[in-house]
Amino acid sequence: MVETLESWSLTPFLMLSLSVMFAALLYLVAWWGIPFLHQFAGNTVQRIVKNSTIPIASQLTNRAVDLVFAAFALRLLGVTGNGQYAIAVVTWLYLKTISDFGLSVLVTRETAREPERAGQLLGASTLMRILVLGLIAPVAVIYVMGGLAWFEMAPVSAWAIVLMMLSIIPGSYGEAVNSVFNGRERMELPAILNIFTNLSRFGLGLAALFAGYGVIGLALAALIATFISAGAYHVSLRHLDIWPSWGISREQIWWFASVSWPLLLNALLLNLFFRVDVFVIQAAQGDAALGTYDAAYKFVNMLIILPAYFTLAIFPILSRMAAEQNGQLLQGFREASRFLLIIAWPITIGTIFLAPWMIRVLGGEAFLPESANVLRVIIWFLPLSFVNGVIQYTLIAANQQRTISVAFAIAVGFNFVANLILVPIYGYMAAAVITILTEFVLFAPLAFFMKKHIGTPHWFGLFARPTIAGLGMGAVCAGAISMVGLVPGLAIGTIAYAGFLVLAGAVGHRDLVILRQLLDRKSGDGKQ
Numbered sequence: 001m002v003e004t005l006e007s008w009s010l011t012p013f014l015m016l017s018l019s020v021m022f023a024a025l026l027y028l029v030a031w032w033g034i035p036f037l038h039q040f041a042g043n044t045v046q047r048i049v050k051n052s053t054i055p056i057a058s059q060l061t062n063r064a065v066d067l068v069f070a071a072f073a074l075r076l077l078g079v080t081g082n083g084q085y086a087i088a089v090v091t092w093l094y095l096k097t098i099s100d101f102g103l104s105v106l107v108t109r110e111t112a113r114e115p116e117r118a119g120q121l122l123g124a125s126t127l128m129r130i131l132v133l134g135l136i137a138p139v140a141v142i143y144v145m146g147g148l149a150w151f152e153m154a155p156v157s158a159w160a161i162v163l164m165m166l167s168i169i170p171g172s173y174g175e176a177v178n179s180v181f182n183g184r185e186r187m188e189l190p191a192i193l194n195i196f197t198n199l200s201r202f203g204l205g206l207a208a209l210f211a212g213y214g215v216i217g218l219a220l221a222a223l224i225a226t227f228i229s230a231g232a233y234h235v236s237l238r239h240l241d242i243w244p245s246w247g248i249s250r251e252q253i254w255w256f257a258s259v260s261w262p263l264l265l266n267a268l269l270l271n272l273f274f275r276v277d278v279f280v281i282q283a284a285q286g287d288a289a290l291g292t293y294d295a296a297y298k299f300v301n302m303l304i305i306l307p308a309y310f311t312l313a314i315f316p317i318l319s320r321m322a323a324e325q326n327g328q329l330l331q332g333f334r335e336a337s338r339f340l341l342i343i344a345w346p347i348t349i350g351t352i353f354l355a356p357w358m359i360r361v362l363g364g365e366a367f368l369p370e371s372a373n374v375l376r377v378i379i380w381f382l383p384l385s386f387v388n389g390v391i392q393y394t395l396i397a398a399n400q401q402r403t404i405s406v407a408f409a410i411a412v413g414f415n416f417v418a419n420l421i422l423v424p425i426y427g428y429m430a431a432a433v434i435t436i437l438t439e440f441v442l443f444a445p446l447a448f449f450m451k452k453h454i455g456t457p458h459w460f461g462l463f464a465r466p467t468i469a470g471l472g473m474g475a476v477c478a479g480a481i482s483m484v485g486l487v488p489g490l491a492i493g494t495i496a497y498a499g500f501l502v503l504a505g506a507v508g509h510r511d512l513v514i515l516r517q518l519l520d521r522k523s524g525d526g527k528q
Contacts, residue, residue, distance in 0.1 A: 002075045005210060012211040019203025023228050026196035030235040033189055055309040058191035062198045063302035067362060069202050070298050073218070074363035076209045082363075083287030085215045086294040087153065088160035090278040094268075095140055096168050099133040102263025103256065104179045105315075105396065111183025112316045118180045123244035125179070128256050129172035131248075133165075140165055151283045160219035167223040170230035176244075177233040184240060185316055193232055201225035262401040265408065276412070277419050277431035284424040293428040295367045296374035299358060303347060303382060307340050307389035318397035330455040333394045337462055340386035342506060345470025346497050350490060351379040353477055357486070378432040383467070384439040391446045400453045407445035414441045469500035 005011045074082055103125045111118045144161055147153030178190045204225055208217025237243060282290045314336055321328040351358070356372040363371065395404050415438045422430040447459065476496040481489030501507045 002072055006076070012207045015203045015207035015210060017203075019200045019207065022196050022199040022203060026193060026200060026228065026232045027235060029189075029192055029196060030232040031238070033236070033239045034192060054188040055191040055313065056306060058195050059305040059309060060302070061195050063305065065195075065198050065202050067298065067302065069205060070295075071362055072206060073209060074295060074367070077214065079291040079366060080287045081215060081291070082294055083282065083289070083291035084154045084157045085160065085218060086278060086290055087282050087287070088157050088164060088215065088219060090275045091140070091143070091161045092164035092168070093275065095133070095136060095165055096171065097268050098136050098264070099129050099168050099172065100175060100264070100267065101128060101132050101256065102260035102265075102267055103128060104175055105263045105267075106256070106260045107176060107179035108182040108312075108315065109319060109396075111180050112185070112319060115184065118183065118240070118242045120245045122176050122180050122242065123246040124248040124252050125256070126173045126176045126244065127246070127248045128253065129175070130169060131253070133168055133172070137165065152286070153282075154215075154287065156215040159216050163216070163219035163223050167226040170227045173244075174226070174230045174233045177237060180240065180242060181236075182312065183316070186240065187313065189236055189239060190233070193229070193236060197225060197229040197232070200228060262405050263396070265405045276416050277423065277428075277434070280419045280423045281428050281431060285427060289428055292367060292370045293374055293431065295359060295363045295371040296355075296378060296432075298362065299351070299375055300378060300381075303379075304385065306343065307386040310340065311336070311389055311393040315393050315397060318394055322398045327455075329394065329398060330457060333390060333450075333454070334457045334462060336394075337387045337390045337457070338466070338506070340390060341383055341463065341466035342469075342501065344383040344386045345466055346473060346494060348379050348382050349470060349474045349477060349493065349497075352376050352474070353481060353486065353490060355379075374428060374432050377429065378435050381436045381439050383470070384443055387463075388439060388442055388446060391443075391450055394454065395446075395449060398454055400449065403449045403453065404446060407442055407449065410445055411438050411442035414438060465504040465506035466501070468504045469497055469506055472500040473497035 073085075077085060107121045107125050110121055140161065144153070144158045148155065148158055181187060181190045201221060204221035205218050208214075208221050211217065213220070278290060278294070281293055314332070318329060318332055321332050355375040356368060359367050359372040359375065392404055395401065415434060418434045418437070419431055422434065450457065473493045473496055477489055477493030479489075480492040483489070484492070
């Protein structure tokens with residue numbers, strides 16, 4: 001299919017037309033909104049479901065679109081080209097994280113606490129992001145020049161980094177608007193807007209690839225799509241009756257810096273310990289090795305959004321629990337972690353068996369068996385990663401964000417040193433194993449701070465029941481697949497997993513109570 005489209009001269013025009021169509025739909029949704037979803041917010045459980053399932057579904061849709069795009073891009077760029085683009089994307093991720101300065105979480109929290117400040121926070125936080133970007137831009141230029149001179153960075157990667165760095169400017173405003181929506185517990189509209197933004201980017205990116213512009217074309221497509229998205233986010237503000245108040249004083253700059261730097265540190269360290277391996281692999285083994293590793297990581301990127309959006313959805317609830325100081329925060333943490341563990345284990349087990357098929361569909365035979373082997377190893381990080389994500393937001397809700405900086409610093413230090421020592425010797429497979437071990441290193445200090453500031457959630461009981469069910473599913477899948485094949489075997493294992501959850505006591509009467517609350521649309525708790 002890719003070869004057929006590549007040979008057709010009208011393919012770039014067709015893809016560009018798709019991009020324009022989705023951009024038009026993006027602005028229509030931004031203007032009209034999604035009014036029927038407001039009815040599904042009668043009580044706390046329903047609001048959590050609305051504010052988690054819709055953004056999660058949106059991001060899963062976006063990741064599915066990304067995977068379809070990757071299936072084209074990996075074949076058109078090849079293993080080496082994929083590595084050249086991956087280093088640009090991860091560099092952009094670092095720059096974006098630093099320029100955000102932890103303001104996304106801060107603005108969400110402050111908007112939830114003081115809604116009347118939303119307009120001022122929107123404008124000031126955008127300007128703060130742009131100010132920080134201006135301060136770090138020279139460092140990015142030095143990195144690019146050093147990469148070209150000493151680490152065999154491809155020139156196309158350098159130009160892609162520059163273009164994607166420019167995209168952070170309009171993206172800063174979009175992030176600020178998104179934070180205000182989150183603080184008002186109106187997460188559904190930005191989630192839908194993200195889908196149409198990504199579809200527009202999808203068309204632009206494919207147009208660039210089929211026109212032969214390669215890595216630089218992809219970066220330019222991302223820049224254009226970010227400008228389109230920022231405009232749509234501005235239009236969507238009409239649904240909140242909030243508009244940015246442009247201006248930032250010296251006192252506000254210092255306030256943002258003093259309050260949000262621990263959030264920046266946490267976000268930066270989180271991204272560091274997940275993606276520092278990219279820089280080490282590229283420098284030690286080259287673009288081709290990085291392209292192989294990155295192909296497997298594309299699936300990981302799809303999965304880590306689950307805890308991120310679920311915890312973001314419950315973050316306002318956790319913040320109120322922390323403010324009430326009646327012990328509910330610990331119970332809320334236990335329930336959230338248990339839920340995510342129940343989800344994490346079947347994903348982990350299923351990926352182990354499906355990895356070769358997943359990589360074949362995504363990138364073709366050129367990435368087999370190496371990328372599939374990486375995916376089978378790295379997926380074991382998932383269950384503990386889900387819990388670590390909940391701990392992070394629980395501590396932030398309790399205003400203990402400074403304490404978790406220590407935990408992330410320890411984890412990043414371990415990850416960086418381990419990658420620096422082992423990846424040049426054992427290659428990208430060492431990076432996959434180090435990712436798993438880093439989750440354990442991170443968990444130890446996070447658990448300590450949980451006990452000190454919130455309480456002990458009985459870790460063994462929390463982990464043991466879902467883990468027993470997950471390992472039982474793996475054993476059943478292995479036996480069933482050998483007898484009846486891959487798809488029927490996985491189906492049998494999934495059914496067995498549900499039974500193991502009940503037998504192990506991982507689910508029970510409390511889940512029926514939550515389910516009844518979810519289905520009772522007439523009930524309410526008085527908190528809107």
